[in-house]
Amino acid sequence: MIKTALERLARVNRSGASASTLSDDLAAKLVHLKTYGYVQFDHWVGSPGMAALQADYLDRLENKLEFEMPTLAQSRVDRERDADLIASNFLATTEQLAARGLTFDRGNVTDYAQAVREFEPSTLKVYLPDTPAWMQMWLDPQVLSVVEAYMGFRPELTEAYLRRNYPSKFVVMNHAWHRDRNHETHLLKAFFFLSDCTLKTGPHHYIAGSIKNRTLDGRPYFTNEEVATAYDGPDTHVVVSEVPAGTFILEDTRGLHKAGIPEEGYRDLGFATFLPPIALRKRTPLYHVSHSTASALSPQQQAYIPAGNITK
Numbered sequence: 001m002i003k004t005a006l007e008r009l010a011r012v013n014r015s016g017a018s019a020s021t022l023s024d025d026l027a028a029k030l031v032h033l034k035t036y037g038y039v040q041f042d043h044w045v046g047s048p049g050m051a052a053l054q055a056d057y058l059d060r061l062e063n064k065l066e067f068e069m070p071t072l073a074q075s076r077v078d079r080e081r082d083a084d085l086i087a088s089n090f091l092a093t094t095e096q097l098a099a100r101g102l103t104f105d106r107g108n109v110t111d112y113a114q115a116v117r118e119f120e121p122s123t124l125k126v127y128l129p130d131t132p133a134w135m136q137m138w139l140d141p142q143v144l145s146v147v148e149a150y151m152g153f154r155p156e157l158t159e160a161y162l163r164r165n166y167p168s169k170f171v172v173m174n175h176a177w178h179r180d181r182n183h184e185t186h187l188l189k190a191f192f193f194l195s196d197c198t199l200k201t202g203p204h205h206y207i208a209g210s211i212k213n214r215t216l217d218g219r220p221y222f223t224n225e226e227v228a229t230a231y232d233g234p235d236t237h238v239v240v241s242e243v244p245a246g247t248f249i250l251e252d253t254r255g256l257h258k259a260g261i262p263e264e265g266y267r268d269l270g271f272a273t274f275l276p277p278i279a280l281r282k283r284t285p286l287y288h289v290s291h292s293t294a295s296a297l298s299p300q301q302q303a304y305i306p307a308g309n310i311t312k
């Protein structure tokens, strides 16, 4: 109750874009998002800005090894000893995984290829780089207009990171169908595709219409069979993101979704989570923006960054 009251207070003066101020194209996107729970943006596909960010990301991941560690090493999983973890889709904290000896850390890594070969990560995660160019993608004005018109106020960007997904022996957390539970009523995620995504490189999956249709709800994960049986009606269908690099998908992830497991290669995806502003958010910031980066952004973009995320 206190959280809801604080959120309501924080929303005053954060009115943001409304449906009536949107261009025809963005108004159509808003209708799509409201109807199906997701919408796609293509205006970054093939742009020079996209190519520069892709090159920067590859450098950070493969040369500078800026990925988060400790991280799950699938090569260290023992099917018998770790049967409980496998059954729960590895729903555990990094500390719990580390206590079982199932993670690798900075001291174990000599180079990118060695880390991937020896430890078989299912994903590697890089926090959003603190540069104006990256923030321009994460806080793209067209996407923000639709976010604000959908929510009815201007939310905050609470999480910002990139992930590379690899072929995986196990179903690890968001490989399984789930609903995000960060907020009961207001939640949007933007997914930024940094690599071309095919059916073989692990597309994102979403059940259109599953915000309203709650046949499956109340558990952390659902099986493919359960979802196929429960959502085969005319109002609900699976959407699979076979899309070129530069595509953004804006999604209400309270609906059912999952990460496809790559059969070959990998898939690079960026994540932005938008939640109502709250004065006393308990989680520590999951990205940081320096004053100099923030000052290069528009007032609208700056308003998305919680004060605690601005450093130096």
Ligand SMILES: O=C(O)CCC(=O)C(=O)O
Binding pocket: 174, 180, 189, 203, 204, 205, 253, 257, 258, 259, 260, 269, 271
């Ligand atoms: O990587 C994906 O396609 C899905 C990610 C996901 O499930 C999530 O962010 O909640």
